[in-house]
Structures are given as structure tokens and as C-alpha cells.
Amino acid sequence: xxxxxxGPRGSRRRFVNWLLGxxxxxxxxxxxxxxxxxxxxxxxxEAAASSVTLGFGPADIAPGTAKIFKxxxxxxxxxxxxxxxxxxLSATCTHLGCIxxxxxxxxxxxxxxxxxxxxxxxRNIAGPPPAPLETYVVRExxxxxxxxxxx
Amino acid sequence: xxxxxxxxxxxxxxxxxGLALAGTVRLDAQGGAAPEVxxxxxxxxxxxxxxxxxxxxxxxADVHAEKGFSCAACxxxxxxxxxxxxMDPARGFVGVPTGRRLIQVCGRCHADAGFMHRYNPALRxxxxxxxxxxxxxxxxxxxxxxxxxxxxxxxPAHGIRPASDPKSSVHPLNVAETCGRCHADxxxxxxxxxxTDQRDRYRExxxxxxxxxxxxxxxxxxxxxHGNHGAAPPGVTWVGNVCGQCHAVMADYFGRSPHSDxxxxxxxxxxxxxxxxxxxxAVSDTLLGVGEGTICGRCHDAGIGGGVVAATMRASLDSLxxxxxxADSLLARAxxxxxxxxQAQVDLGAARNALVQARAAIHTFRADSVGAxxxxxxxxxxxxxxxxxKALDDLRFRRVGLGISVGLILLLITGLLLKIRxxxxxxxxGES
Amino acid sequence: xxxxSVVRSWWAxxxxxxxxxxxxxxxxxxxxxxxxxxxxxTLWYYLGGMTLFLxxxxxxxxxxxxxxxxxxxxxxxxxxxFLMAEVQFGWLVRSMHAWAANLMIFTxxxxxxxxxxxxxxxPPREITWVSGMALLGLxxxxxxxxxxxxxxxxxxxxxxVGTEIVRVVPLAGDFLLRVLRGGDDVSGATLxxxxxxxxxLLPATVITLVALHLYLVQxxxxxxxxxxxRQGGRRRxxxxxxxxLLRDLVxxxxxxxxxxxLAAFIPAELGDKADPFVPxxxxxxxxxxxxxxxxxxxxxxxxxxGLEGEAVGVIGFGLAGVLVLLIPFLDRGAxxxxxGRIFTWIGVGILAYMIVLTILGYAANPTK
Numbered sequence: 001x002x003x004x005x006x007g008p009r010g011s012r013r014r015f016v017n018w019l020l021g022x023x024x025x026x027x028x029x030x031x032x033x034x035x036x037x038x039x040x041x042x043x044x045x046e047a048a049a050s051s052v053t054l055g056f057g058p059a060d061i062a063p064g065t066a067k068i069f070k071x072x073x074x075x076x077x078x079x080x081x082x083x084x085x086x087x088x089l090s091a092t093c094t095h096l097g098c099i100x101x102x103x104x105x106x107x108x109x110x111x112x113x114x115x116x117x118x119x120x121x122x123r124n125i126a127g128p129p130p131a132p133l134e135t136y137v138v139r140e141x142x143x144x145x146x147x148x149x150x151x
Numbered sequence: 152x153x154x155x156x157x158x159x160x161x162x163x164x165x166x167x168x169g170l171a172l173a174g175t176v177r178l179d180a181q182g183g184a185a186p187e188v189x190x191x192x193x194x195x196x197x198x199x200x201x202x203x204x205x206x207x208x209x210x211x212a213d214v215h216a217e218k219g220f221s222c223a224a225c226x227x228x229x230x231x232x233x234x235x236x237x238m239d240p241a242r243g244f245v246g247v248p249t250g251r252r253l254i255q256v257c258g259r260c261h262a263d264a265g266f267m268h269r270y271n272p273a274l275r276x277x278x279x280x281x282x283x284x285x286x287x288x289x290x291x292x293x294x295x296x297x298x299x300x301x302x303x304x305x306x307p308a309h310g311i312r313p314a315s316d317p318k319s320s321v322h323p324l325n326v327a328e329t330c331g332r333c334h335a336d337x338x339x340x341x342x343x344x345x346x347t348d349q350r351d352r353y354r355e356x357x358x359x360x361x362x363x364x365x366x367x368x369x370x371x372x373x374x375x376x377h378g379n380h381g382a383a384p385p386g387v388t389w390v391g392n393v394c395g396q397c398h399a400v401m402a403d404y405f406g407r408s409p410h411s412d413x414x415x416x417x418x419x420x421x422x423x424x425x426x427x428x429x430x431x432x433a434v435s436d437t438l439l440g441v442g443e444g445t446i447c448g449r450c451h452d453a454g455i456g457g458g459v460v461a462a463t464m465r466a467s468l469d470s471l472x473x474x475x476x477x478a479d480s481l482l483a484r485a486x487x488x489x490x491x492x493x494q495a496q497v498d499l500g501a502a503r504n505a506l507v508q509a510r511a512a513i514h515t516f517r518a519d520s521v522g523a524x525x526x527x528x529x530x531x532x533x534x535x536x537x538x539x540x541k542a543l544d545d546l547r548f549r550r551v552g553l554g555i556s557v558g559l560i561l562l563l564i565t566g567l568l569l570k571i572r573x574x575x576x577x578x579x580x581g582e583s
Numbered sequence: 584x585x586x587x588s589v590v591r592s593w594w595a596x597x598x599x600x601x602x603x604x605x606x607x608x609x610x611x612x613x614x615x616x617x618x619x620x621x622x623x624x625t626l627w628y629y630l631g632g633m634t635l636f637l638x639x640x641x642x643x644x645x646x647x648x649x650x651x652x653x654x655x656x657x658x659x660x661x662x663x664x665f666l667m668a669e670v671q672f673g674w675l676v677r678s679m680h681a682w683a684a685n686l687m688i689f690t691x692x693x694x695x696x697x698x699x700x701x702x703x704x705x706p707p708r709e710i711t712w713v714s715g716m717a718l719l720g721l722x723x724x725x726x727x728x729x730x731x732x733x734x735x736x737x738x739x740x741x742x743x744v745g746t747e748i749v750r751v752v753p754l755a756g757d758f759l760l761r762v763l764r765g766g767d768d769v770s771g772a773t774l775x776x777x778x779x780x781x782x783x784l785l786p787a788t789v790i791t792l793v794a795l796h797l798y799l800v801q802x803x804x805x806x807x808x809x810x811x812x813r814q815g816g817r818r819r820x821x822x823x824x825x826x827x828l829l830r831d832l833v834x835x836x837x838x839x840x841x842x843x844x845l846a847a848f849i850p851a852e853l854g855d856k857a858d859p860f861v862p863x864x865x866x867x868x869x870x871x872x873x874x875x876x877x878x879x880x881x882x883x884x885x886x887x888x889g890l891e892g893e894a895v896g897v898i899g900f901g902l903a904g905v906l907v908l909l910i911p912f913l914d915r916g917a918x919x920x921x922x923g924r925i926f927t928w929i930g931v932g933i934l935a936y937m938i939v940l941t942i943l944g945y946a947a948n949p950t951k
Contacts, residue, residue, distance in 0.1 A: 030559050552847075
């Protein structure tokens with residue numbers, strides 16, 4: 001046995017060594033734990049804001065109806081026209097930011113707040129809105145709908 | 152001769168005859184070419200009398216000058232002749248046109264679609280016709296009233312600019328001031344017995360704030376509700392139509408509500424009864440209900456009929472607003488502390504939307520309409536509150552985690568320091 | 584046998600096995616012999632190691648960030664947002680990376696000034712000084728390139744302004760700008776370029792230079808300031824292993840604790856995504872370590888002696904940098920043990936200038 005670890009001086013040494021070992025081990029664990037959790041990929045798939053796969057399929061949206069969905073951080077509107085075509089646009093009215101809706105009776109997009117009208121290409125056609133709605137590109141691949149930012 | 156008091160009659164005959172006659176006078180600015188020699192300018196420029204020289208100095212900024220119209224186009228006379236002979240009535244000189252004469256002079260071109268087509272095909276050519284329907288036009292035609300506004304009252308004669316020009320007297324930002332020049336002048340308005348506080352009241356309104364502070368050109372000013380050339384106050388039964396141009400949802404709800412009919416029978420002007428006509432203030436939920444300071448409370452008593460509906464609507468809006476405020480503050484606190492809550496904040500926007508829709512639904516004056524929107528909003532707000540609380544819990548977890556790791560590090564440091572002391576760092580002696 | 588002695592004999596057998604095959608025992612011997620002088624300026628000796636520790640923290644957190652970061656203009660911001668919001672402890676890794684960058688540059692500057700004022704650059708340490716100056720420049724390059732990578736609004740505009748400065752270099756200015764930006768404007772190409780520089784080019788260069796720098800420090804030992812040498816008397820020294828190293832570790836662990844606390848209480852911000860079509864927000868300013876240069880350029884008049892004010896400023900800083908680089912060769916007196924007072928004044932002057940201009944920069948450009 002080592003003479004350095006016997007006797008009163010030795011017991012202090014032993015204690016310090018123990019303290020060092022244990023706290024070092026604890027510290028290593030407190031580093032390894034977050035790093036390990038970090039490396040395990042999260043359950044939520046990454047949503048790149050330039051492309052969004054919708055949570056519902058083409059069969060879930062009938063002609064002449066529309067649904068709101070999230071495009072990145074912003075609300076967006078997916079419209080299936082009476083002819084059957086899918087269109088996607090930003091749902092934030094360019095006047096004062098209210099959320100627009102699709103009016104089947106009008107056949108185009110309408111903002112309830114101050115009676116602003118937009119056509120299905122997003123162009124502001126009547127009322128206060130000063131600018132058109134941003135349009136997105138819609139693709140149907142199988143039973144999924146993918147919306148991407150236009151060029 | 153037909154009796155006075157009808158809109159048509161002699162006055163209309165004179166007006167139309169005058170227009171017809173005027174139409175035969177050839178204008179000297181055909182296709183925009185200014186006359187070669189303009190003696191009107193030459194003389195009037197150097198006259199020291201401000202009343203006579205002022206117009207010449209101001210005129211180059213006028214849109215008519217740009218298009219090549221000279222003084223004689225409106226004032227008549229012959230610019231080719233130098234001296235007083237130019238201002239000969241035989242040569243068409245009309246001096247300073249006012250009142251009905253002025254309408255003729257302006258209307259000679261501006262009511263002629265074929266002529267206006269050459270300069271701006273998109274300009275309307277019905278201003279004179281509209282004017283004849285207005286209070287101003289009617290008083291001018293019927294009573295020869297010279298106090299009322301005519302063309303040059305709003306479009307200052309030698310400095311007319313298109314309405315889109317910010318310097319124009321009829322640019323949206325300037326319209327209230329232009330109308331106010333007469334309508335806010337109590338001396339001038341005294342004979343007519345109408346209020347003169349409209350301009351000042353309008354300046355307190357949300358519409359003016361939107362126009363002036365936010366630059367929102369879609370916000371209404373005098374002419375958007377009263378018309379430009381056909382200026383007249385909206386009739387009591389059609390105030391709702393006017394407001395409903397933009398506030399379509401509210402007007403629609405109101406039109407189908409019990410209040411619509413009742414207000415008509417009472418002879419009170421629809422929307423303006425609660426919201427006022429000129430001093431339209433920003434609305435808040437505190438105006439709803441039957442308590443102190445509420446609008447409903449002015450007519451409805453608490454505890455019966457409409458009072459109960461008002462109180463119910465107010466209570467449900469308050470609950471949504473409260474839930475929304477709670478969610479918003481929780482998420483804001485989490486965000487300030489560095490947590491990533493942007494998605495939750497976006498989702499909370501749906502509750503804001505529901506609040507807007509619920510407030511619009513007040514105008515149905517039925518508690519269940521409001522209640523439906525409030526219910527959906529509360530759903531969203533509750534989810535957001537949950538996410539806000541979770542974010543704050545995560546924050547606490549981080550702080551606890553930090554405490555533990557820092558504690559371990561400090562323990563390690565203590566161990567090291569003890570080790571250092573133990574060694575009594577043998578100091579080696581070197582050479583000097 | 585007791586547990587410790589079992590461990591010790593196992594360790595002895597393992598070391599012997601390794602020594603036969605790899606043979607690094609010589610290094611261990613050198614390290615054990617190394618000593619560090621003890622005097623009133625010994626405290627400054629710890630700063631180089633502290634900077635190295637923080638660099639290692641940067642390398643580790645940087646590699647971890649690579650697992651989730653996407654270097655394209657379309658996805659960079661979103662990937663960082665995802666990292667902060669969804670990845671477990673992603674906020675911790677990113678915040679530590681951001682804070683350690685600032686701390687590292689701070690300790691680097693302190694190390695630089697301590698070397699300057701304590702004359703550690705005197706012969707035979709000139710190349711150590713030169714390599715150190717190169718490392719300083721590269722560290723600033725790390726900061727500049729890394730700042731853009733989240734592709735947020737502030738970084739985009741700060742990079743626009745920062746890269747614009749190179750244009751003032753005479754003759755080659757516009758060409759340099761295009762090479763730096765990967766095009767005429769700051770765009771996705773700039774991001775890719777900065778990414779390549781930040782994660783490949785700079786780490787490779789810095790690691791090589793650090794290896795050289797450390798080797799030279801080992802070769803020449805720790806420099807004793809002339810003022811201490813002049814005093815004479817017995818030279819007191821401590822062993823590098825374990826005494827200096829233990830104290831080093833205390834410093835490093837304290838820095839680690841500080842980093843953890845900063846990361847938890849003041850996490851890295853993200854702000855809005857960069858949008859080239861949005862007008863520049865008010866109050867764009869560079870990181871604090873560039874602030875003194877930024878503020879100086881703001882004070883210069885538009886034209887000086889026929890040249891553009893900014894060009895004079897940039898060239899001035901360039902010349903100043905070259906002069907500082909040459910200090911070991913200019914300070915003849917230091918080699919003889921009698922360093923010129925002028926260099927002390929220059930050092931203090933530079934330090935004071937940087938501090939004052941940095942403070943002015945923040946006072947004059949208040950954050951929103």
C-alpha cells in the first residue's frame with residue numbers, strides 16, 4: 001500500500017482523490033447526457049419552410065372548398081377550385097393582416113375584415129388590400145400534397 | 152316658365168343652353184399645343200397687383216398648364232392681341248367665372264366625353280351631372296346660392312393637380328381640410344343651420360388615424376361616404392349601405408338583426424347611432440354590455456331582454472380575451488427567456504382571428520352567434536396556454552440542469568484546489 | 584491488493600504495451616520536466632491555455648452543430664430554428680458555441696496584450712509572435728464567417744456592410760469583394776462560401792498554426808518579463824505537471840461553468856430570417872470585437888487627401904497590423920533586456936483606443 005494514502009494525511013489525500021474522481025465522473029456524465037440526447041434525432045420531422053407536406057391528402061379536399069394549413073411560420077390557404085385544380089396562397093390579408101377565406105359563392109378569396117377581394121391567383125381585385133397574396137406551388141404526389149415556395 | 156322649386160326648369164335650361172353654346176366655341180388648345188404668343192401671361196406677369204399676377208405665377212404647376220391649356224381656354228379672349236382689347240367679351244372673354252358660369256366653363260370640357268378622351272380616357276365625365284344631384288348643386292340651381300361650393304371651391308383655380316398628387320387639394324390626406332374650409336367655418340355655415348364640427352370630429356376618428364398615421368389610403372375621408380361631386384349626407388336608412396362598403400360583414404349581420412328594423416322606425420341612422428358618424432372612435436369590448444360607459448346601456452336596462460343579451464355577449468368576449476391574454480403573456484415570457492415558441496405563437500393567431508370574428512358577430516345581437524366563435528377561440532387559446540406552460544417548465548428544467556452541472560463543476564474545482572494545496576507546490580530553486 | 588493498486592498495476596501494464604508499439608514516452612518525459620516560472624506576472628501565463636480550451640469547446644460544439652445545420656439560404660435559418668426548438672439540448676449546444684466564441688476572442692485579446700506588454704515576443708520567440716498574430720486574424724475570421732451562418736436578418740446586413748469594406752482596397756477591391764461574397768451581392772453563394780471557410784479552411788489552418796505555436800512555446804519555455812529578470816534573485820519555478828496543469832484546470836472548469844450559466848440564462852438569439860428585399864433595419868452593428876474598427880470608419884471624413892475616407896481607414900488598420908506584427912523586429916532594446924518604453928506606450932495606446940472606440944460604438948448606436 002502506498003505510504004501516501006495512510007495516516008491522517010493519507011486519509012485526507014484519499015478523500016480528495018475520491019472527491020476528484022466522483023465529481024469528475026459526475027461532470028463527465030453531465031456532459032455526456034446532453035450530448036447523447038442531442039445526437040438522437042427528434043421525433044418531429046424537420047419542416048423546411050420552403051416546402052411543406054400537408055397533413056391531409058388530395059381526397060380530403062373537395063372541389064369548391066378550401067383548407068387552412070401552416071406554411072413555415074405563416075398561415076396559408078389551399079383551395080380546390082370548382083374545376084378541380086389545387087391552388088395554394090398565403091392566407092394573411094395584405095391590408096391589416098386578417099386571415100382570408102375562400103368564398104364558394106363568389107368563387108374567389110375574400111377577407112371578412114374590410115371586404116377585400118382576391119382572385120385565385122392572389123391578385124387584389126377589390127377593396128382595401130394594397131397588394132396581392134403570395135402564391136405557392138402545389139404538387140400532388142400519390143396521396144400527398146406538397147406545397148413549395150414558388151420561384 | 153315653370154314654377155320655382157323644381158330642380159329642372161329655367162335653371163336647368165340655362166345651364167344646358169349655356170353648355171350647348173359653349174360647345175360651339177372653339178378652344179385654342181387643340182391637342183395640347185399652347186398658343187405661340189401668349190399676351191395674357193406677358194402682361195399679367197409684370198402687374199404689381201397680386202390678385203392679377205398671382206394666378207400667372209401659380210398656373211405652371213396646374214395640370215391644365217401641363218396639358219397645354221392657356222388662360223384663354225377658360226377665360227376666353229384672344230391671347231394674340233396685346234393690350235386691353237384682348238379682354239373683349241366679343242372675343243369670348245368671360246372675366247372671372249363664378250357660380251353657374253363657372254360650372255359651364257369647367258363643364259364645357261369635363262362633361263364632354265369625346266373631348267376628355269383625348270387627354271385622359273379614364274377620367275369620369277359625369278361631374279356636372281353628379282353635382283346637380285348634390286346639395287351644393289341644388290342650392291346653386293334653385294336659389295342661385297353663391298355661398299355653396301362650386302368647382303373652384305375645392306379645385307383651386309390655377310393650381311389644380313390630380314387627386315393622386317400629395318399636393319392636390321383633393322388628395323385623400325387633404326380632402327378633410329378642403330371640405331373643412333367652409334364646413335368648419337361657423338360664420339359661413341350659420342345661414343344653413345348645420346353643424347361645423349365635422350372636420351374636427353373626423354380628425355379624432357380611427358379612419359383619419361389610419362389615413363394620416365398609417366398611410367392606409369383605403370381608409371375613408373369625406374368624399375368616400377358623402378360622394379365627391381354628388382356630395383350629400385347619407386340618408387338615415389342607407390347609412391348602413393355606405394359603411395357596409397368596407398365593413399361588409401358587420402353591415403350584413405346588422406341588416407339581418409332586430410336592430411335594423413327598429414332603428415329605421417325610430418329614425419336613427421343605423422351604424423352611426425352607436426358608432427357616431429364623424430368621430431368614429433376605436434372600439435373596445437368595454438363599449439359592450441349594460442354597465443357604466445357602455446353603448447348598449449344607453450337604451451337597454453340590465454336584467455331584461457336586450458340587456459341580458461348584451462351582458463352575455465360581453466361576458467363571453469371577456470372570457471376569450473382573458474384566455475388569449477394569458478396565453479400571449481405566457482408565450483411572451485417564454486420567448487423573452489430564450490425559449491423557441493414561434494410555432495405556438497403562430498397557432499395562437501387563430502384565437503386572435505376568432506376574437507375578431509366574435510366581435511363582428513356582436514352585430515347580430517344574438518348571444519349564440521358570438522358564443523360560437525368564442526368557443527372555438529377558447530379552444531385554441533387553451534392549447535396555447537398549455538404550450539406556454541410547457542415552455543416555462545422546460546425553462547425551469549434548464550435552470551435546474553444548470554444548477555446541477557455547475558454544482559458538479561464547483562465540486563470538481565474544490566477537489567482540484569484541495570489537491571493543489573496538498574502538493575504544496577514544491578518550488579524549485581533556479582539559478583539567479 | 585487494494586482497489587487503487589489493482590488499477591495502478593493495470594495502468595502500468597497498459598502503458599508499457601502502448602510504449603512498445605507507439606513510443607510516446609519521450610513526450611511524457613519532456614512534459615514532466617517542463618517548469619513554469621513563478622513571479623508577480625505568472626497569472627498571465629494561464630491565458631494562452633484558456634484560449635486553447637475555449638477553442639476546443641468551439642471545435643466540439645461546432646462538430647455537434649454540424650449534425651443539424653444545413654448550409655443553404657433556403658434551409659439554414661429553419662435548421663437553426665429547428666435546432667433551438669426541437670432538438671434536445673440544441674439550445675445548449677448553440678448557445679455555448681456562441682458564447683464560447685465571444686469568450687475565446689476576449690481571452691485571445693487579453694493574451695495578446697499580456698504578451699505585448701510583458702515583451703514575451705523578444706528573441707528567440709519572434710516566430711511564436713508571428714504565428715500568434717496569424718491566429719488572432721484567423722480567430723476574427725472565424726467570428727466573421729460564423730456570424731452569417733444562421734442566415735438571420737442582423738447577420739445578413741452586418742455581412743453586407745462588413746464585406747463592403749474590402750471594396751476600398753485600391754485596384755483589387757472589387758475583385759476581392761466578388762471572391763469574398765461568391766458573387767456581387769450577399770446571397771446563398773456567400774453562405775456556402777463562408778460555411779466552407781468556417782468549418783474546413785479555418786479549422787485546418789488554425790489547428791496547424793496552434794500546433795506550431797504550442798511546439799514553439801514548449802521549445803522556448805515560458806518567457807520571463809524583463810522587469811522580473813532585472814530584479815535578479817532566485818528564480819522560483821513550479822512543475823508544469825501537476826502543479827501548473829491543476830491550476831489551469833481550475834481556470835478551464837470555471838470557464839465551463841460560466842459558459843453553461845450564460846447559455847442557460849442568455850441563450851443565443853435568432854431573430855428574423857434574412858430577406859434581401861427588406862430595407863436594412865436601424866442600428867446594424869458588427870460583433871463587439873469589430874466595433875472599434877467600425878466606429879473608427881464612421882468618424883473618418885468622406886475624403887482625406889484625395890482618397891476616400893474609408894480607404895484611408897482600412898489601409899491605416901492594415902498598416903497598423905503590419906507594424907504590430909513587426910514589433911519583435913523593431914523593439915531592439917527588448918532583445919538586449921532593456922525594452923523601449925515607446926512600445927509600452929504603443930501597447931497601452933492600442934488597448935485604450937480599442938476600449939474607448941468600442942464604448943463609443945455602443946453609445947452612439949443604441950440597440951433598438
